[in-house]
Amino acid sequence: MRASAENMRQPGLTSGFEFTLSGTELCALGAGALWWAKQKTLVVSDLHLGKSERLSRRNGLSLPPYETRDTLDRLHALITDLRPRCVICLGDTFDDDLAARNLPATDKSCLQEMMHGLRWIWIQGNHDPAPPFVGGEAMAVFHAPPLTFRHIALPEAIGEVSGHYHPKASLRGQYRPAFLLDRNRLILPAFGTYTGGLRCTDPVLATLMEQDALAILTGATPLRRPMHR
Amino acid sequence: MESLPPQILRWFSDRGWSPHPHQMEMLARRNAPATLLIAPTGGGKTMAGFLPTLAELAEGAHEGLHTLYVSPLKALAADIKRNLAQPVAEMGLPIRIEDRTGDTSATRKRRQRADPPHILLTTPESLALLISYENADHIFRGLQRVIVDEVHALAESKRGDQLMLALSRLQALCPRLRRIGLSATVDDPDALARRLAPHPDPCPILQADPGPPPDISMLDTSAAPPWAGGGAAHAIPAVLDQLRQHKTTLIFHNTRAQAEIFFHNLWLANEDALPIAIHHGSLDRLQRERVEAAMVRGELRAVVCTGSLDLGIDWGDVDLVIQIGAPKNVKRLVQRIGRANHRYNAPSKALLVPANRFEVVECLAALEAARDGALDGDPLPPGPRDVLCQHILITACAGPFSPDALYGEITTAGAYCDLPRAEFDACLEFCATGGYALRVYDQWQRLLQRPDGCWQLRDPRAATRIRMNLGTIQDTDTLKVRLKRSRGGKPLGEIEEGFAATLSPGDTFLIGGRIVRFEGLREMTVEVTRNAARKPKIATFTGTKFATSTQLSARILTILNQQSWPELPAHTADWLRLQTQVSQMPRPGRLLVESFPHEGRDYTCVYGFAGRNAQQTLGLLLTKRMEDLGLAPLGFVATDYATLIWGMEPTTDPKALLSLTTLRTGLDGWLAENAVMKRAFRTVATIAGLIERNSPGQRKSGRQASFSSDILYDTLRKYDPDHLLLRITREEALRGLVDFARIEEMMARVGDRLDHCRLDKISPLAAPLLLEVGKVPIKGTGIERLMAREAETLMQAAGLASLTE
The missing domain is CATH 3.40.50.300 (P-loop containing nucleotide triphosphate hydrolases)
Incomplete structure (x- = not known):
């Protein structure tokens, strides 16, 4: 892990915090996505598309049905800005399999337009085990040495990029979604609009991450802090 | 006394007592459809309320529920049970009395639904739950009377609105239902009576002897x-x-x-x-x-x-x-x-x-x-529509309902008597589909309209979830506080989540009168240890903050403008005299603004006497405007009588800042982003049934599954700005914490009569404000800078800053 404050990019949509993981230079974007400039690869996690649909189907709650559009709009803005060759979604892209199938036509075509001409990799999550039927490649793990991309972190892994936990961290009492970084792994915050966060002090995360791990808070300018303090 | 049954008469005479005149008067009026009794505490108010019931039940002929007693406190229901059961037993009356609150066991509740007692003592929430059952008509068959205790307290809250809606349902089930309201002294008994009686029926008021003045x-x-x-x-x-x-x-x-x-x-x-x-x-x-x-x-x-x-x-x-x-x-x-x-x-x-x-x-x-005897009070606001949404859902739990009949019912509740049909329909639409401009998931809507026009739950199992989330009491997100290593031990109490978030291990605070040391958060519990320190490091967690009422503020202004203050202690009179010498007194019908430098900052103090909430809002609006004008405000503090603002530049033209149009324009933009609005939205969305506080099988491993209602608020604002819940939220925020009405009242009171005093040092009246807690820093790029500075400090302290170079 090597990260320095001088490597902060300009504030704004794609402001980021640059660091290395297993010798690979990466950038944690304030917008909550990971940018691997050398491979022109954009990584996002836990989009939870179709959450309001699932909640109304399952619980009869009618949450504002705009989160899919909002999530896709933000992803689209990043793609337009960074022009990646490849996009990796680290799982829990859809809130469940039915939510994927019930995706409104406008959202589906918006997604397909975005995917056009890009390599698109769907990592399977615990919410959406079946591959989505909008194209792209579906897999449980994606190896791009020295990095490995999967949904849920494995304790013994090295050079691993994962999601699942929706980590958040605080500064001055304010919580924000956060990346968690140590010498072995990076855990991404959830990118979906309707997602909550798990405090990075939660025992699950605290035991997974090394003692000198960093939390990188998302926001106009990403801010890093020691994760365990 | 002839109308009292012999058992009751004997009970009084055996004790050498005789009923109070207002108790006998309540008995005489027993057939009135609605009566409001205003009596001081200790005036035998409860007995006055129950005497007609006891008389009617004395013969032992009534079967099933006869009288429903509703009080705002569970403890009060239990207290009344004790205080009523004893005389009833001594009188030898064949009356079964039971209470039913959140603390009553499920078995007992089931039995009560099958076989109701003669007198049921309950709370608005438990009553709402009762009318949500399919067999509500069975439970309430034969109901004759309802007694609403502490009706003055209930009328000022959403709990009262929910109760009155429930009574409108009961009145439809039992048309002969008679209502009694018991109240402490209030400023406007007529308004209270109108809320108690079914609209448009009259509600006579019985005023008991108030006793000697305090x-x-x-x-x-x-x-x-x-x-x-x-x-x-x-x-x-x-x-x-x-x-x-x-x-x-x-x-x-x-x-x-x-x-x-x-x-x-x-x-x-x-x-x-x-x-x-x-x-x-x-x-x-x-x-x-x-x-x-x-x-x-x-x-x-x-x-x-x-x-x-x-x-x-x-x-x-x-x-x-x-x-x-x-x-x-x-x-x-x-x-x-x-x-x-x-x-x-x-x-x-x-x-x-x-x-x-x-x-x-x-x-x-x-x-x-x-x-x-000059009591102050604000006019009761119209019935809140989030409570109406919940009532519609409660009605749906009990079975299919006709929208016309329900509209007819709810408009008999005083608070809702002027509700336009279109507003009712908007609430119904919200309950059915969410009421969004975008219609995508209508196959999953909550309520379905049948061919006969009646509405019903799409999935009857939804009733369980709705019942679990009944009620209008909002626990602001609180966390239980427990002693560490006493898992299962009793909690000491609760603190607000926002307060908990500001604590670092080692911080000490007060709870239950003792000092404890914050150790950490474990799941959703705050773990503490006992601490022998004599002074807590952090003393406050927020509680209700009342604003000084309009009437009281006016009296204060009058006192300040006296020539001398013989009735005040010397320390206070001297202080006021100094103010008149150094600056001037705030005067009725005028607005005093002082500007002065102090310790390298420029200060502006606005004496609006509009109450804490409105002065706070004024502070937020003024600093926003000052930021736009390049005056670089750094922060402010508000009390009930003034707002003190500090910044890098002096205010030279307060008139330009303080125009009502400017303030109102500023309000719209500012409000939308404000935490007050987000808090109001959470309350409204929870009561209206958009957000669930409780769900079946809740016990999540972590908290990542639930997300903040702020996200819903932001999403709605972006994609559906005219949504019903946003409209309700705005109205509530303006009335409550934002209290813009008081700012408008102040502006109307002072007009353009502004006194601007430019002083070379701080004034006696302004000085105490500097010592007030609750200073509000102006956010913006400032907070980002502060967060960045803290991040650096933490990195340095952890020794990580050098390691990561």
Whole structure:
């Protein structure tokens, strides 16, 4: 892990915090996505598309049905800005399999337009085990040495990029979604609009991450802090 | 007396008692469709309410539920049960009395639904639950009377609106239902009566003899009160003296934090080891019940308390009420004083203790108002529509309903009598589909309309979820506080999540009168250890903050403008005199603005006398405007009478800042982003049924599954800005915490009559504001900078900064 404050990019949509993981230079974007400039690869996690649909189907709650559009709009803005060759979604892209199938036509075509001409990799999550039927490649793990991309972190892994936990961290009492970084792994915050966060002090995360791990808070300018303090 | 059945008559005469005149009058009016009884505490109000019921049930011919008693407090329902069951047993009446609250066991509740008692004592929430059952008509068959206790307190909250909607349902089930409201002294009995009776029926008011006027004065303390703050530590010796001289004293505070601090200080000074306890809403229920029980047994000499003791539980021999801090509202003061001395014909005795210099003036104003019987009150707002949405869902749980019939029913509730049909339909639409501009998931809508026009739940299983989320009481997100390593041990109480988030391990704070040390968060519990420190590091967690009422503010202005102040202690009179010499007094019908430099900053003080909430809003609006004008405001602080702003540049033209149009334009933009709005939205969305507080099988491993209602608010604002819930949220925020009405009232009062005083140093009236807590920093790029600075400090401290280069 090597990260320095001088490597902060300009504030704004794609402001980021640059660091290395297993010798690979990466950038944690304030917008909550990971940018691997050398491979022109954009990584996002836990989009939870179709959450309001699932909640109304399952619980009869009618949450504002705009989160899919909002999530896709933000992803689209990043793609337009960074022009990646490849996009990796680290799982829990859809809130469940039915939510994927019930995706409104406008959202589906918006997604397909975005995917056009890009390599698109769907990592399977615990919410959406079946591959989505909008194209792209579906897999449980994606190896791009020295990095490995999967949904849920494995304790013994090295050079691993994962999601699942929706980590958040605080500064001055304010919580924000956060990346968690140590010498072995990076855990991404959830990118979906309707997602909550798990405090990075939660025992699950605290035991997974090394003692000198960093939390990188998302926001106009990403801010890093020691994760365990 | 002839209309009293012999058993009851004998019971009175055996004790050498005779019923109070208002009790007999209630009996005489037993057939009136609605009656509001206004009587002081200790005036036999409860017996007056129940006497017609006891008379009607004396023959033993009635089957099933006869009288429903609704009170705002579970404890009150239990208390009444005790106080009613005893005379009923002594009279030998064949009456079954039971209570039903959130604490009643499920088995017992099931039995009550199958076989209701004659008299059921309950709360608005438990009643709402009862009418949500499919067999509600069976439960309430034969119901004759409903008694609403403490109706003055209920009418001021959404709980009262929910109750009145439930009564409209009951009235439809039992058209002969007669209503009795029991109330303490209020400013506008007619308005209260209109809320009680089914609209448009009249509601006669019966006013019991109010008893002798109370004996109220300001406590004489040898030490002068401090310039600012609310601790009232200076009064501790004088208060202890009073405790020694009285049998039982209630010591009221305006906030829980103040109660905690005062109790702590009182305990440290309590050399005689008088038995003193503390009681407020953040304490654990068991702990509160222990205090209540000790109080009933007469074991306590004093209870330090907040509004949690405002309502009429009979505590026995309270012979003194002490109010710490200015009462902010004369009506509340009078009602609190009514808690002392339950002997009907003796005057209640009360002492006011101003916590700071300005409150001396406030207390004087309150004393005068109480002596004049000038109670203050704001007109009751129209019925809130989030509560209506919940009522529609409750109705749907009971079975299919006709929208026309339901609209007819709800408009008999006074608060909703003017609700346009279109607004009702919008609420129904929200309940059915969410009411969004974008219609995508209509196949999953919550309510379906049948071919006959009636609405019903799409999935009947949804009823369980709706019932689990009934009610309008909002626990602001609170976390339980427990002693570490006592898992399963009883919690000490609760603190707000926002407060918990500011704690770092090692911080000490007060709860339940003792100092504890914050150790950490474990799941959703705050773990603490006992701490022997004499001073807590962090003293406050937020509690209700009342704003000084409009009427009281006007009286204060009048007092300030006297030529001299013979009725004020010298320390306060001298201070006011200095203000007239150095600057000038704020005058009625004019707005005083002072500008002065102080310690390298430029200050502006606006004496609006609009109450804490409105002065706070004024501070936010003015600083926003000042930022736009490049005056670089850095922060502000607000009290009930003024807002003090500091920044890098002096204000030269306050008139330009303080135009109503400017303020109103600023309000729209500012409000939308404000935390107050987000908090109001969470309340509205929860009551209306968009967000669930509880769900079946809740017990998530982590919290990542739930997300903040702020996200819903932001999403709606972006994609559906005219949504029903946003409209309700705006109305509520403007009325409540934002209190823009008071700013408008202030602007109307002062017009363009502005007095701008430019001083070369801080003025006597402004100086205490600098010492106030609750300073609001102006956010913007500033907070980002502060966060970045803290991140650097943490990185340095952890030794990570060098390691990562």
